[in-house]
Structures are given as structure tokens and as C-alpha cells.
Amino acid sequence: MEPLPGDKSSYICHKGHEFIHTLYHFPTNCEACTKPLWNMFKPPPALECRRCHIKCHKDHMDKKEEVIAPCRGEKGQNKKKNPENHIVRFFNN
Numbered sequence: 001m002e003p004l005p006g007d008k009s010s011y012i013c014h015k016g017h018e019f020i021h022t023l024y025h026f027p028t029n030c031e032a033c034t035k036p037l038w039n040m041f042k043p044p045p046a047l048e049c050r051r052c053h054i055k056c057h058k059d060h061m062d063k064k065e066e067v068i069a070p071c072r073g074e075k076g077q078n079k080k081k082n083p084e085n086h087i088v089r090f091f092n093n
């Protein structure tokens with residue numbers, strides 16, 4: 001399978017991630033095995049989640065390795081911005 005860097009419409013769903021095929025020509029490390037995920041001339045097939053932006057080798061997906069943590073969603077979106085049950089009560093004793 002040839003990676004299609006220009007094709008942003010197709011993605012791989014895995015543990016909540018939405019992985020997009022990509023290639024890295026600048027220094028970056030795989031978040032699953034911490035090994036280099038890039039090469040200046042011939043980068044290895046890589047995947048990046050468009051939700052949490054985790055990066056990993058495509059090999060981990062191809063081999064169905066259990067090294068990828070579940071998606072945490074978009075960064076900074078874990079905390080509730082507007083708690084709905086924010087009720088202040090006043091007691092006069």
C-alpha cells in the first residue's frame with residue numbers, strides 16, 4: 001500500500017483515533033515505541049491522529065500491535081469549560 005500524503009479525506013479509526021497517513025522529514029519520535037519516526041530522504045510510513053495529534057509508525061497498525069493508547073480526544077478538551085450544574089446557594093442562618 002502506498003501512502004497518500006495528499007489524501008486528507010480518508011482516515012483510519014482505531015481506539016477513538018482518526019489516523020491520517022503522513023510522512024515526517026523533520027525530527028520527531030513515535031509515541032508508541034519512542035523510536036525515530038522520520039527520515040530526511042525516505043521517511044517511514046507514519047500515522048497522525050487528527051484529534052489528539054499522537055504520532056506513530058504505520059507498522060504498529062499493520063501488525064495490530066497493542067502499543068497505541070486510546071485517543072484522549074482533542075488536546076485541551078478534557079476539562080469541562082462550562083459546568084452545567086454550577087449552582088450557588090445562599091443560606092441565612
Ligand SMILES: [Zn+2]
Nearest residue numbers: 017049052071
Ligand atoms: Zn487520537
Ligand SMILES: [Zn+2]
Nearest residue numbers: 030032033057
Ligand atoms: Zn513506533
